[in-house]
Amino acid sequence: MNKSSVTVQPLRNTQTKIAIIGGGVAGSTIALRFAELGLDTTLIEKGPSLVNGPPICHLHAGGNLYREISDEQCLTLLQQSIETVKVYPQSVNVRPTVIALPKTDHGQPEDLLPRLEKLRKRYSELVSADISNKVLGEPEDYFRFYSRAEVDALVNKSIPSKATQASDWLISFANFTDLNKLKFPVLLVQEYGLSAFRFAAIASLAIERLPSCHLQTHSQVTAITADEDNLGWQVSTKLQGNDNIQQQQFDYVINACGFKSGEIDDMVSAKRQRMVEFKAAYVAHWPQCQGLWPEIVFYGERGTPQGMAQLTPYPDGYFQLHGMTQDITLFDQGLVASSLQSAQPKLAQRFIEKIDKKWPEQLIHNRTLGSIEHMAQFIPQFSSAIVAAKPLFGAQQIPGDDPELRAADVSFHGKHYARAEIVKASSALAAADAILANLSECGLITDPAIEGYLTEHYFPVSQQCSDIEVTERAILLAKQRDYPDALAKNL
The missing domain is CATH 3.30.9.10 (D-Amino Acid Oxidase, subunit A, domain 2)
Incomplete structure (x- = not known):
């Protein structure tokens, strides 16, 4: 399916350009949440594909694996x-x-x-x-x-x-x-x-169909500098194996780099305990x-x-x-x-x-x-x-400093900069919702329709992915990463 063949009801009255650094569970979910609403979203991922990282296998619908948490x-x-x-x-x-x-x-x-x-x-x-x-x-x-x-x-x-x-x-x-x-x-x-592989498959399939989402893989962020008015950002990136630096302008930056979030924080002089x-x-x-x-x-x-x-x-x-x-x-x-x-x-x-x-x-x-x-x-x-x-x-x-923390989602620094700080995959949507609300508070989304979208999850493109195509893409990702096909299949 071509990107142009999917009709998404976009938010109006916004020209905001958003960069999401990191294409893991958090970054991919936030990118889908925004792109489904028609927000101009660029997802920058260092690796070749989406949703790598810690070994996801459990939804945690109640946190019962952890007696020690509150x-x-x-x-x-x-x-x-x-x-x-x-x-x-x-x-x-x-x-x-x-x-x-x-x-x-x-x-x-x-x-x-x-x-x-x-x-x-x-x-x-x-x-x-x-x-x-x-x-x-x-x-x-x-x-x-x-x-x-x-x-x-x-x-x-x-x-x-x-x-x-x-x-x-x-x-x-x-x-x-x-x-x-x-x-x-x-x-x-x-x-x-x-399933991490099926989650990655859904994110990949949907992003390919969303005209508002621009995926840049094999792309590493080398620097982030604030504009003179401190309301926007210049993000410098380079492709893997290429020393040429590309500079892009964004109104809002989301740090979704997982365990390397501190590297991006250091680039913008944002102190953070983690x-x-x-x-x-x-x-x-x-x-x-x-x-x-x-x-x-x-x-x-x-x-x-x-x-x-x-x-x-x-x-x-x-x-x-x-x-x-x-x-x-x-x-x-x-x-x-x-x-x-x-x-x-x-x-x-x-x-x-x-x-x-x-x-x-x-x-x-x-x-x-x-x-x-x-x-x-x-x-x-x-x-x-x-x-x-x-x-x-x-x-x-x-x-923070509590190694037993399991439910966490987002924090903010200054203006127009957010960190997705999920510990469990199920917290990614909450992070996306919180950042969407912040975009509205900052005046970067002015469409009155945003009030409805803040309380409703709008994912028509993501949800139309069929079981067959999700399985096929998940198996492909498993093979590319040298894991058995079985890990990509539903029980």
């Missing part, structure tokens, strides 16, 4: 996730998550109940206010606990290929997990998966498994050998693995903070080399096998899984 953050993540499902339904893997507490864990399953009740109540309120918010199933079914007797009753049952009732999702868990290592009851919660954490997830193939699998999370204390183990299913026996230990997902000295001299935290060179170049084969082998072994302590037969690909990895920014 109830307020969990409620925020719930609402943001609902909006994400509505805007990008083709990127969501619809399946619940099983959460279990090992007997070695310090907590009790009942400790989770007060927060879950708050989340279910809030979800019910959102559905009552707008039926389109019912994207996580019926509110009364948002979560359910299962006793040992109920799980035992599922052992030796055939694992189905489709679920006709909630307990069907527990059959594979019941058959393969060493139940004697767990506290009961176990939790089944409507926390869905989120942290950066390097993380990795691993890809394993376990072809012996068949049928329906939920995501499975075994709680544990972060950073210890008993850290959380997370199993994320994909088609054809492929799994993504997180283990919140220093030998698997976390890394020694992988969490760093900014300084008084620079807004950019300085990761050790060994992490930069992993991001910019490639992982040593032996390290891939050792860490993936370590993640398999970590999971096999609870699912013994998983020990036969094999290394399937290089890790999914990246560095994650965390604004």
